Every structure is written in C-alpha cells, then in structure tokens.
Amino acid sequence: MTALSKTLRLAAATVFAFSLASSPAIAQTAEQSAEAALRAAPVWDGHNDVPIQIRARARNVLADFDFADTTGTADPENDRGAMHTDLARLRTGKVGAQFWSVWVSTDLPEAEAVTAVLEQIDITKRLVARYPQLELATSSDDVAKAMRAGKVASLIGMEGGHSIANSLAVLRQMHDLGARYMTLTHSKNTAWADSATDEPVHGGLTDFGRDVVREMQRIGMLVDLSHVSEESMLDALDVARAPVIFSHSGARAVASHPRNVPDSVLARLPANGGIVMAVTLPAYVSDEVRDWSARKDAEEARLKALNTGNAAAAKAALEAWEAANPVPRATLAQLADHIDHIVEVAGIGHVGLGADFDGMSSTTEGIDDVAGYPALFAELARRGYSQADLRKISSGNMMRVMRMAERHAASEKGTAPVEYPVGHLDDD
Known part of the structure; x- marks a missing residue:
C-alpha cells in the first residue's frame, strides 16, 4: 500500500469515527454509560453486614430466612428497618463480588469474640452454600470465575482486631477458614491498635500491631484500615509491603468524621497501591x-x-x-464528591466502593440499598468519568489490589511465621 493510500484510509477512518461519536443516535446517556461499565465490570463492594443481620434477626438459623427477597423484613418492635440486601437487588445493582463482614460487638470479651466470629464465618458459608446465585471466593481468580458465571463472588472480611484475641495463631486460622481481610480495630481500641473513635492510648500501632500487619500480608490477608486512627493508618503504611484497603470509608476533607481518611493518608496510597472503598453511611458522607x-x-x-x-x-x-x-439526608452528589476527592488526591486507581449496607439504620438518598449502584455510576458518568474510569471504580481497582496482595504472599512463601508466646500481652 502506498503512503498516499495509507493517508487516505486514515483520513476516512477518522471521519467515520468522528461521525459515530457525534451522532445523536449513538451518543450514550449517563445511565447507558453506567450500564455499559457495570456490565463489563460488575461492582465489587468492600463491606456488607448481612451476616450480623442474620444473627440479630434469625439467631443464625437459616430455615426461615429468605434471602431471595428481604424487602419485607422491617421489624418496628425491635427498631429494625427492612434489610438493604437480597438476591434480587444484588442483581439489579450489578453486584458481582461482595465482602461479607463477619463483625461482632467490641463489648464481647475477646475469647467470646473469637467464638462469635467463628459462628459468623459459619453462617456466611452456609448462606452462600444455600443459594446457587452466590459462590464462595478466597482468591482473585475465584472472583473472576464467579463473575464470568454471573454469580456474586462471596468473600469474608473480619471487622475488628478484637476478634483474634491478641493471637497471631488465631489470625492464621481465620485466614485458613477463608477470611481475606481484617479491619485492625472497630469502634474501640485493641491492645495493639488505636481506633478512630476511641481515646488514643498507643499513639497508633504497638510493636505487636506492626507485626499483625506484617503477618497478615505474609499470609495474604488484606489489611483493612477503616475504623483505625490516623496514626494507626500511617503506622500500617510504614510497615506494609502490599496494598492496604479501606473497606468502607470516605474522604475526611469532604466530611470531617474521624472514621474518614485524611489527605495525609490519601497522598500515600499511590506508593502503597491501596484503595479507599467509598462508604454510604450518612454521617460519614455528610x-x-x-x-x-x-x-x-x-x-x-x-x-x-x-x-x-x-x-x-x-x-x-x-x-x-x-x-x-x-x-x-446525605445525597448521592455528596457521595460522588467523596469519590472525586479521593481521585484528586490519590488517583483514579485508588478508589472503590464499600457501602456498609445492612450495617446502618439510615441511608444516603439515591442509593438506599444494593440496587442503587447504577444511580451512583450514572452520577459519576455525568461528572465526566470515562468507561475505563468507571470500570476501575466498580471492581478493576479492587481486583488489582487483591492480585498484588496475593503476589506478595507468594513471594513470602519461604518466610517463617511471626511468633509470640501464648499470653504475651498479659506479661506487659
């Protein structure tokens, strides 16, 4: 082909592409853009509290619990609204992967918390086994396989370091049972880490707390820094050699709740590779x-x-x-503002979604349950996010984070476990 022919073909292709892009019949609405992105990359949500709802409402008995449709589960007598999650709404919301939180109260003595979390892991696995629309996942490959099959990849996330009773042995066993992240604290400090919503006593992480982070990353468990103090976040980033996550947090510059992530931490995420999964709990949004x-x-x-x-x-x-x-009411626009800010400070590769559905009594207007994700993505499309951007936010970024954490764990195969004597903190 002559140089002239190549030039003419390139010019013709350019004109054709321009005509397609500018054609009213081809132009996508924001809703269509959101639909296309979520079809290509379904939502991978970082935090959902269905397991504790089953514990509270059904005492972990599934016989009379119908997860196909929970819209009629309001219980005014016990001050409970209807649940935010069921199989029908997960499909409507284009959810392809979900971290189910196995949270138990920080008021429990630590030994009881361990037992309760084991029960919550059990109920999560039994729920997944009961419904063919769900599929248990313990790796990024499992997630990809479930998504291709049109199922909801179901991962387990532990919420609160009190659940390991200061024992790395318990941590390792929880990982063996399928837990793939642990939030270092919940609403209260642990013996080794300060919470965002408790009076600080450690100034961040203790030496043992730093070893918890090291051991989690050695075995391939994601370090979740939602709920921890700013000092604990920074200490964890100092130690981390694999990406960390914030499974359900916002940007503190947008809403000043101490549970949200400050810019000092957001600025460090690119070097770490981590992700902030934007939360929808109204007090954190507005x-x-x-x-x-x-x-x-x-x-x-x-x-x-x-x-x-x-x-x-x-x-x-x-x-x-x-x-x-x-x-x-917190609004969908305010939620999108959090995503905008995380992108502005940390970059498009470091944001995802972690709504906290079924872990809150009120919701953000416009995204009232798991069916609401397409509305959020339409709002982001209206703000100029490209298809590639939307796919990163929905699940691409979280997939990258998990794959990087798995690669780090594989590189540590020859490294001995971190060891502490039984009852080591009792000696302090």
Whole structure:
C-alpha cells in the first residue's frame, strides 16, 4: 500500500469515527454509560453486614430466612428497618463480588469474640452454600470465575482486631477458614491498635500491631484500615509491603468524621497501591447529618436533665424536637464528591466502593440499598468519568489490589511465621 493510500484510509477512518461519536443516535446517556461499565465490570463492594443481620434477626438459623427477597423484613418492635440486601437487588445493582463482614460487638470479651466470629464465618458459608446465585471466593481468580458465571463472588472480611484475641495463631486460622481481610480495630481500641473513635492510648500501632500487619500480608490477608486512627493508618503504611484497603470509608476533607481518611493518608496510597472503598453511611458522607446527630444528642441530654425521674416526658419532648428539626439526608452528589476527592488526591486507581449496607439504620438518598449502584455510576458518568474510569471504580481497582496482595504472599512463601508466646500481652 502506498503512503498516499495509507493517508487516505486514515483520513476516512477518522471521519467515520468522528461521525459515530457525534451522532445523536449513538451518543450514550449517563445511565447507558453506567450500564455499559457495570456490565463489563460488575461492582465489587468492600463491606456488607448481612451476616450480623442474620444473627440479630434469625439467631443464625437459616430455615426461615429468605434471602431471595428481604424487602419485607422491617421489624418496628425491635427498631429494625427492612434489610438493604437480597438476591434480587444484588442483581439489579450489578453486584458481582461482595465482602461479607463477619463483625461482632467490641463489648464481647475477646475469647467470646473469637467464638462469635467463628459462628459468623459459619453462617456466611452456609448462606452462600444455600443459594446457587452466590459462590464462595478466597482468591482473585475465584472472583473472576464467579463473575464470568454471573454469580456474586462471596468473600469474608473480619471487622475488628478484637476478634483474634491478641493471637497471631488465631489470625492464621481465620485466614485458613477463608477470611481475606481484617479491619485492625472497630469502634474501640485493641491492645495493639488505636481506633478512630476511641481515646488514643498507643499513639497508633504497638510493636505487636506492626507485626499483625506484617503477618497478615505474609499470609495474604488484606489489611483493612477503616475504623483505625490516623496514626494507626500511617503506622500500617510504614510497615506494609502490599496494598492496604479501606473497606468502607470516605474522604475526611469532604466530611470531617474521624472514621474518614485524611489527605495525609490519601497522598500515600499511590506508593502503597491501596484503595479507599467509598462508604454510604450518612454521617460519614455528610457533615450536615453528623452535625444534626450531635445537636440531637445534646438536646436529649438536656431534656433528660430537665425531666429527671420522668422518662416519658423527656421522650415526648425529644420527639417534638425531632419533628421541628427533621434529620437532613446525605445525597448521592455528596457521595460522588467523596469519590472525586479521593481521585484528586490519590488517583483514579485508588478508589472503590464499600457501602456498609445492612450495617446502618439510615441511608444516603439515591442509593438506599444494593440496587442503587447504577444511580451512583450514572452520577459519576455525568461528572465526566470515562468507561475505563468507571470500570476501575466498580471492581478493576479492587481486583488489582487483591492480585498484588496475593503476589506478595507468594513471594513470602519461604518466610517463617511471626511468633509470640501464648499470653504475651498479659506479661506487659
């Protein structure tokens, strides 16, 4: 082919491509763009609390629990709304992979917490086994296989380091049972790590806490830094040799809750390779919601003091205050603002989704349950995110993170386990 022929063919191809891109019949709406992205890369969500809902509502008995449709599960008598998750809505929401959280209360003594988490791992596995639409996954290859089959890859994430009772042996056994991440703390400090929502006592991670991070990465368990203090985040990043995750957190610059990730940490994510999975819990999304909650708490304390010995009067007065001061709602736009900020500081390769559905009593407007992800992706498309960007946010980034963590663990095969004597923290 002559040089002239090549030039003419290139010009013709350019004109054709331009005509397609500019044709009204071909142009995609934001909703169509979201649909295309989620069809190519279904959502991989970092945190869902269905297992604790089964524990609270059904005492871990599946016989009378129908996961096909949970829209009718409201329980006003026990102050529980309907669940946010079921098989039908997972399909509508284009969810292809889910970390199911095996959380138990930090109020439990640590030995009891270990038992309770084992029960939660068991109920998660039994739930997955009961429904062919779900498939247990313990590796990135498992996730990819389940997604190709149109199933929801189901992974297990432990929420709270209290669940290992200060024992690396317990940690290793939890990994053997299928747990693929552990959040270092929940709402309270552990003996080796400070929480974001407790008074700091360690100044971040202790030496043992740093070894927890090392051992997690040695065996291929993702280090989850949601819920930990800023100092603990930074200490973990100092030690980490594989990507960390924030399974359900926002950007603190957008909403100032201490559970969110500060810019000092976001700026370090590119070097680490980690990911912040944007949360939808309203107080983490919106400062207006958080401010309202603080004002309500203050008013409740004031009314109780004014009505000592008359709980009914205090309750009635608080209800009147709430009627006159309705709670604001976090919005889909505010949630997208968190994603924008994470991308601005850390980059498009370091953001994902971790909604925290079934772990909250209220939701962000526009994404009220697991069926709402397409609406969020349409909002992102309207903001100019490309198809490639949307696919990274939905699951591409999380797949990269897990594969990198697995490669690191493979490189550590010859490294001996970190050892501590039984009861080592009791000696302090």
